[in-house]
Amino acid sequence: MTAPALSLTVYGTPGPQGSKTRNAAGAMYESSAKVKPWREAVKTAALDALHHDDGWTALACPVWLELQFTLARPKHHFGTGRNAGRLKPSAPHFPTSKPDLDKLVRSTQDALKDAGVLADDSAVAHLSASKTYVLWGDALRTPGAVIKVWRLNDLHKEPTP
Structure with a gap:
């Protein structure tokens, strides 16, 4: 498979x-106080990654956007007393509470547009998004996201095996 046109890791609390x-x-104002710092973190990480690519222009072609959000576990997932720091057996494996995945995607896409990665978020023709907890599977060690962007035109140019 072709390497992504852009791959970056953003650290911080994802904001919907x-x-x-x-x-x-x-x-009108955003209900979540986390959205502005999150968008700034994504924008900064994207600008840092693009700083080394003088020929980069905002993508207007169809793109595949892959977003893997890593969230902190709530305190009530952990034991207390001698079990402090240990995950309770009843703690869920996957985050099914807020923030909503679609709202995390929306804030991240807007930040990628602001950074000049995407000409417009309507260029996203294929989207893969997930949210998980810190240190679960291949998740980050701290809250944040792994973002990958592929030009779909490049994927269709690849020879088939």
């Missing part, structure tokens, strides 16, 4: 985007 709230004056 999408839910809006109105203040007393009627202005």
